[in-house]
Amino acid sequence: MPFVKKHAALLALAVAVILVLGAAIDVDASKNGGIFSLKDISGSRKALDGVTIRGELSDGYQRTEFKLTDGRLDTHASWNGQPEWLGTSWTMRTGSKTIPGRFYNVQNEGGAFSLSSHDSDESGSSIGFFKVARVSPPLSFPEGVLYSNPLNYGVAVIGERVFYTVPAAAGVKGKGIIYEVNFYDWFGSNGMQSGEFASRAVVEYSLISEKDSDRGISVLGLEAVGDKLVLLTEEDETLRIRSYDSASGSLLGDARLPDFRADILPTNKSFYRASYLSDAEEQSNRLLLHFQNLSLTRPLLLSVNLTDGAEVETAVRMELGDEQEEDSFQGFTYARERNGKLYVVKTVREINEDLPGFYRLMLPLHAYIYVYEDSRLIYQGEFVTDLNDDSIELATRPDPSRGISEDPMRYRAFRNLAID
Amino acid sequence: MDILKGFYRLLNREFVSWTPFLACLLAGSLILPIMLINSAITDEFRSSYLQRYEDLYAASGSELVFLIAFVLLCLYFLVTIYARYWGSKSIYTYLTLPVGRLSLYWSKLAVFAISLLLLIGEQFLVYRLGYSIMAGRLSGIRLLNSGLTSEDINFLMNNGFYLAHVRSEFCRILLPLGFSRLLSSLCLFMVISTGLYYGALCERSRKFYGFVPVGISAYLVVRVLLYRMNEASHALNPTGLYPSSLLLLAFAVFFIVHGSRIIRRGAIA
Known part of the structure; x- marks a missing residue:
């Protein structure tokens, strides 16, 4: 004891x-105790040769970065100070x-369509002043026929130039026009300007089907890839994809996907x-499109190559089966066409019809x-992770109807996907 | 060498005189949180709502126990300073001892720092023990309300202790992740221990102007702690911690330099 006392x-x-x-x-x-592996479900992992898929599974506090090169998975875990x-x-x-950094709202103000441009901060919320532009297309809307999509589906942005066309539903009379709009400061230094x-x-385009003059077309939206504009319409049960030069307005390409019908509220x-x-990929001049179907189990993925006109390279009608569905709440889909194959990373949710709606989340x-080649599935694999552990607290919550959170600080999600 | 030997002897003597209090404090802040966590888990099972461990820990009151223990330790530190002026008035004996007045200063400060470090280290033990208790009790349970059992769902998160640590603001202050956080925590630690002592020395030597820097540093400590207790909500407008850390460090150095000068000059007699 004296020793302890002497050196206490x-x-x-x-x-x-x-x-x-x-x-x-x-x-x-x-730190590296989490599970992160790739499980083969069907096909050969050779399908992943020649590509690198990287991304991270992260929340606000920590992240696991992963890199899948030629089918070999590397992970790296770290935390944030x-x-x-x-x-x-x-x-x-x-x-x-x-x-990035902006979003656009469109309103119908008695025949004129008014676009407002908002700057957004990192959290996605609007900050500061906004700008306004107006267009008055020659359209008339018969009783009960309006739009095929929310109005801002008609906005496309190329650098600082903004283009707009009204996503008119089939049956709207008049002429379809793609405008290049000019914004002015709302309540600017000179007061209201107009x-x-x-x-x-x-660009001017017809709102009447080319094959059947009694039927209209429905305008789904306008996209921009590089300096090209892409108009998406549904006509004669096809998805029509037209590409235009954004400066001259000349038609560069016209492609159709047969057997396609879309509706704002499908029945x-x-x-x-x-x-x-x-999702526009400028370097390779491609536009990736993702349509959900009503039951959420058979999404459609399209890769459109706009290098030379417009060409549907890959059209995949996915079958998720009876046990899982697309997650319109938190799910994400990331797709890239590489080496003649379409690579898709996608999250889907399990189905349990017995549970009330809220619990399904x-x-x-x-x-x-x-991995799809010639629109056929040649490989499917699953990232096995701890992602779902974060919702244990939700699954046991006595009253989820009070709302469930998608707090990115506390819930892990896949982010920053890239396929090279 | 003699000075160091004297300091070492004084340090251990001082520490031994703290041990009865310290033992009670450490025992209390080990047993109480464990009991609190245990009963919080029982409450959870009753309400069928399983929180994450870091939330459970905070909700159980264990962080509050740490805060109380911390305040008690600070108070005891002050008591040991003032006790030398009461009763036997041993301060006058100490000041005439041949060990050097600086040894007196440093030994007291060191004993407080060691005690504080012990208390903090013990929190990690409590956090770990609490997690083990929760993990143990989560297997083979049925939640009373929803009827969910541990066979339906694995209630325990994989690698959960790591996640509970990096996602807990409490742990992130005590055991910081990254250099800037480590520096910030160290500076907080230093300024609290030196500032407390400096305040007492100023009062004893009737240098009341000394309360000004003590007050300013206390304000800074509160500001830094408030930020670090809510770091997640500051994610959109994060502030660098280096300026505040350097300022705190400067205060700590000032407290040490001026405090030891007060003692050396015998102004506290």
């Missing part, structure tokens, strides 16, 4: 240091796409939802890789 302070310091260092080592060592805000799938989307910022009609199970998602998510 030093011994205590040693104990304290051991406790603190032990905890630090313990936490650091368990300062927690990061990562944004949600709710970040302000303009129609089918997210425009007239002096006239918009320019770039028939074989219909697709008109509110599609798009707590059912497990699965992250899959699909």
Whole structure:
């Protein structure tokens, strides 16, 4: 005991240091304790040769980065000193796409369509002043016929130039026009301004089907890839994809996908939802399109090559089966055409018809890789992760009707996907 | 060498005189949180709502126990300073001892720092033990309301302790992740221990202007702690912690330099 008494302070310091260092080592060592692997479901992993798929599974506090090169998976786990805000799938989307730092709203103001441009911050919420532009297309809307999609599906942006066409539903009379619009400051220094910022009609197109003059076409939306404009319409039960030069307005290409019907609120199970998602890849001049169908189990993925006119390279009508469905709440789909194959990373949710609607959002998510060649599935694999552990607290919540959160700070999600 | 030997002897003597209090404090802040966590888990099962461990820990009151223990330790530190002026008035003996007045200063400060470090280190033990208790109790349960059992769902998150640690603001302050956080926590630690001592020395030597820097540093400590307790909600407008850390460090150095000068000059007699 005299020894302990003589060196009590030093011994205590040693104990304290051991406790603190032990905890630090313990936490650091368990950093890589999460599960992250690739499980083959069908086909050969050889389909992944020649591509690198990278991304991360992250929340605001920590992340696991992964890199899948030629079918070999590497992961790296790390934590954040300062927690990061990562944004949600709710970040302000303009129609089918997210425009970095900006979003557009469109309103019908008694025949004139008014576009407002909002700057958005990292969290996706609107900040500061906004700008306004107006167009008055020669359209008349018969009783009960309006639009085929939310109005901002008609917005396309090329650099600082903004284009607009009205997503008119089939039956709307008049003439379809793609405008290049000019914005002015709302309540700018000169007060309200108008007239002096006239918009320019770039492209005119018919709203009547070419095959059957009694039927109209429905305009789904306008997209931009590089300096080309892409008009998506549904006519004669096909998806028509026309590409235009954004400066001259000349038609560059015209492609059709047969056997396609879309509606804003589909009633028939074989219909697709008109509110599609798009992803433009400028380097390779491609437009990736993603349509959900009513039952959420048979999505349509399209890769359109615009290098030489317009060509539907890959059209995949996916079959998710009876046990899982697309997740319109948190799910994501990322697709890229590489080496003549379409690579898709996608999360889908399990189905349980017995559960009430709210609880279904707590059912497990699965992250899959699909590889399609000539529109046929040649490989499917699953990223096996701990992703679903985050919803344990939700699954046991006594009253989920109070709302469930998609807090990106606390819930892991796949982010920053890239396929090279 | 003699000075160091004297300091070392004084340090251990001081520490031994703290041990009865310290033992009670450490025992209390080990047993109480474990009991609190345990009963919080029982409450969870009754309400069928399983929170994540970091939320459970905060909700159980264990963080509050740490705060109380921390305040008690600070108070005890002040008591040991003032006790030398009461009763036997041992301060006058100490000040005339041949060990050097600086040893007196440093030994007291070191004993407080070691005690604080022990208390903090113990929190990690509590956090770990609490997690093990929760993990143990989560297997083979049936939730009373929903009827869910651990066979339906694995209630325990894989690699959950790591996640509970990096997602807990409490742990992130005590055991920081990354250099800027580590520096910030160290500076907080230093300024709290030196500032407390400096305040007492100023009061004893009737240098009341010393309360001004103590007050400013206390304000800074509160600001930094408020930020770090809510780092997640500051994710959109994060502030660098280096300026505040350097300022705190400067205060700590000032407290040490001026505090030890007060002692050396015997102004506290």
